[in-house]
Amino acid sequence: MTSPTSLPPTVQPDPSKPLVVGVALLDAADAPRALLAARRSAPESLAGLWEFPGGKVEPGEEPRAALEREVREELGARVRLGTEVGAPDARGWLLANGAFMRVYVGVLAEGSAEPAPLEDHDRLEWTALTRQDLHALDWIPADRPIVDALLERLSPERLRTAPAV
Numbered sequence: 001m002t003s004p005t006s007l008p009p010t011v012q013p014d015p016s017k018p019l020v021v022g023v024a025l026l027d028a029a030d031a032p033r034a035l036l037a038a039r040r041s042a043p044e045s046l047a048g049l050w051e052f053p054g055g056k057v058e059p060g061e062e063p064r065a066a067l068e069r070e071v072r073e074e075l076g077a078r079v080r081l082g083t084e085v086g087a088p089d090a091r092g093w094l095l096a097n098g099a100f101m102r103v104y105v106g107v108l109a110e111g112s113a114e115p116a117p118l119e120d121h122d123r124l125e126w127t128a129l130t131r132q133d134l135h136a137l138d139w140i141p142a143d144r145p146i147v148d149a150l151l152e153r154l155s156p157e158r159l160r161t162a163p164a165v
């Protein structure tokens, strides 16, 4: 399946949509080499596309707590979250339906189970942190700029001065 590489320019923010949170789950906090990409199994419109594990923040929930919950439910794993992958808009990354998504880097918490595709996904892939390998996946189009921002942030030059997580 092929998908467009960018969002249509007509997407408008929709404040009625709940915030979405996603994790850029790395294999290591120091000198990471791989990112866990997850392939959606539903709904039909998104099935087969790759994404950052996560989901919608529930009313009254704090974004990071929501993300820890989503990772527990979807992957059966516990994460240690780091800082946010900064978006051009303070509200987060604009998605195709007008919702915003905030993305945090993270690693598996000590003693966590290995992630498994328990809910919403049919495949998980530890993918090399290279432009070529990451963009070879058929991402939800709105996620491609986030992949680029992540690669920029994890560039060797940046990692020399700031830890990944």
Ligand SMILES: Nc1nc2c([nH]c(=O)n2[C@H]2C[C@H](O)[C@@H](COP(=O)(O)OP(=O)(O)OP(=O)(O)O)O2)c(=O)[nH]1
Pocket (backbone or CB within 6 Å): 020, 021, 022, 046, 050, 051, 052, 053, 054, 055, 056, 057, 070, 095, 096, 097, 099, 101, 120, 140, 142, 143
């Ligand atoms: N989790 C996630 N959702 C994304 C990404 N990119 C993107 O456009 N989305 C969209 C897809 C969905 O419309 C929405 C997230 O919904 P979801 O189905 O993952 O949320 P959820 O787990 O809370 O599910 P539900 O309660 O609605 O069933 O954000 C991404 O990288 N990760």
